[in-house]
Amino acid sequence: MFDFNYYTPTKVVFGKNTEAKVADLIKEFGGTKILIHYGGGSVVRSGLLKRVTDTLDEAGISFVTLGGAVPNPHLGLVYEGIELCKKENVDFLLAVGGGSAIDSAKAIGYGVANEGDVWDFYDYKRQAAGCLPLGVILTIAATGSEMSDSSVITKEEGLVKRGYSSDFSRARFAIMNPELTMTLPDYQTACGCTDIMMHTMERYFTNGGNMEITDALAEGLLRTVKKNAVILRDDPKNYDARAEVMWAGSLAHNGLTGCGNDGGDWMTHKLEHELGGLYDVAHGAGLAAIWGSWARYVMNDCLPRFKKFAVNVMDVADKGTDEEIALKGIEAMEDFYRSINMPTNLRELGVDPTEEELIEMAHKCAVGVGGEMGSAKVLNEEAMLSIYRASI
Ligand code: NZQ
Ligand code: ZN
Numbered sequence: 352m353f354d355f356n357y358y359t360p361t362k363v364v365f366g367k368n369t370e371a372k373v374a375d376l377i378k379e380f381g382g383t384k385i386l387i388h389y390g391g392g393s394v395v396r397s398g399l400l401k402r403v404t405d406t407l408d409e410a411g412i413s414f415v416t417l418g419g420a421v422p423n424p425h426l427g428l429v430y431e432g433i434e435l436c437k438k439e440n441v442d443f444l445l446a447v448g449g450g451s452a453i454d455s456a457k458a459i460g461y462g463v464a465n466e467g468d469v470w471d472f473y474d475y476k477r478q479a480a481g482c483l484p485l486g487v488i489l490t491i492a493a494t495g496s497e498m499s500d501s502s503v504i505t506k507e508e509g510l511v512k513r514g515y516s517s518d519f520s521r522a523r524f525a526i527m528n529p530e531l532t533m534t535l536p537d538y539q540t541a542c543g544c545t546d547i548m549m550h551t552m553e554r555y556f557t558n559g560g561n562m563e564i565t566d567a568l569a570e571g572l573l574r575t576v577k578k579n580a581v582i583l584r585d586d587p588k589n590y591d592a593r594a595e596v597m598w599a600g601s602l603a604h605n606g607l608t609g610c611g612n613d614g615g616d617w618m619t620h621k622l623e624h625e626l627g628g629l630y631d632v633a634h635g636a637g638l639a640a641i642w643g644s645w646a647r648y649v650m651n652d653c654l655p656r657f658k659k660f661a662v663n664v665m666d667v668a669d670k671g672t673d674e675e676i677a678l679k680g681i682e683a684m685e686d687f688y689r690s691i692n693m694p695t696n697l698r699e700l701g702v703d704p705t706e707e708e709l710i711e712m713a714h715k716c717a718v719g720v721g722g723e724m725g726s727a728k729v730l731n732e733e734a735m736l737s738i739y740r741a742s743i
């Protein structure tokens with residue numbers, strides 16, 4: 352095993368009606384002037400935004416609002432948010448929504464706390480020295496951004512989607528009421544479950560440092576989400592299933608399921624980010640569409656882990672060669688994706704890239720990872736292109 356740091360400073364307030372505590376939490380963490388940042392309007396339609404602003408009004412906390420964070424959130428709105436915060440002397444950010452609103456808020460926070468162009472951080476040019484404090488009211492279980500150190504932003508010019516990670520952006524608090532996720536379209540619920548599982552799988556398919564305790568947590572989390580994703584497919588208002596998935600989403604990306612390993616593989620995410628940047632697909636669906644091709648490409652370089660996954664997570668019988676068992680595990684995972692209406696290739700995802708576009712994505716992906724990356728197998732630009740081609 353490798354040495355590790357485990358840092359999860361976010362105060363989690365979990366359960367029914369917990370959004371009513373938002374004013375107390377903001378006061379607890381010292382916020383006096385708030386930017387409430389949200390997405391395309393689901394929080395307006397559900398009445399959540401009104402409940403939040405009423406609560407702040409009653410508590411005498413002043414705020415400004417900025418909606419419009421789109422899935423695969425844009426840099427342009429981040430710049431707008433930075434200007435608004437500076438003009439209004441905002442000292443605390445409240446993201447109400449999913450990963451897109453949270454990530455956009457984190458980027459705004461970096462832009463306010465640091466001089467210069469905020470894109471520099473996402474472009475690997477320099478490191479942030481701080482971020483405005485952030486609180487979250489989560490409305491979709493998916494990215495784990497409510498406890499993660501990451502933020503993913505798309506620069507409209509060139510459609511470049513890049514992530515930046517630092518502990519400065521970890522939320523001070525995360526309000527998680529599973530009931531708030533009940534208005535989600537079924538597709539988004541399934542995308543969320545896929546993303547949650549993938550955050551743990553990225554840390555699971557590695558070639559170094561795995562610990563028994565971490566594997567047990569990871570496998571338990573994967574089995575739990577797999578089971579509850581199917582329950583939610585048939586019964587979307589099931590509170591307990593919503594709660595299992597919501598908590599799994601945070602644990603899958605707060606570092607817990609990576610303790611002791613070499614940091615994880617992350618190439619499925621990197622390959623998906625190019626799809627998200629170019630075709631604006633939902634992140635979870637993009638992951639499902641690319642994973643099978645990635646898995647088949649890297650499997651033989653990480654065989655013990657693929658076999659363990661097949662047996663312990665996908666219930667494949669421990670019979671036959673390691674390669675046969677590993678392959679059955681990949682097929683079982685793809686069957687699971689189909690069962691929750693997730694795509695298993697680009698066609699099913701609804702995109703039909705030309706050869707030139709595949710080459711462009713592989714090139715951007717390679718540039719984005721500094722040439723090559725991966726733990727299950729190190730991938731260079733040529734390997735990335737092979738995986739994109741196999742995923743059509
Ligand atoms: O924008 P609104 O109107 O709110 O609608 C959203 C959006 O259309 C809707 N939605 C969310 N909660 C809802 C709801 N609709 C009805 N009822 C609710 N309760 O769902 C759609 C998706 O929302 P979004 O925030 O985009 O989803 P998600 O949480 O999956 O975030 C995706 C973004 O996060 C990035 C992704 O790449 C993508 O840009 N990621 C962020 C990570 C992080 N910060 O740690 C890690 C991830 O791997 C990921 O890359
Ligand atoms: Zn993800």
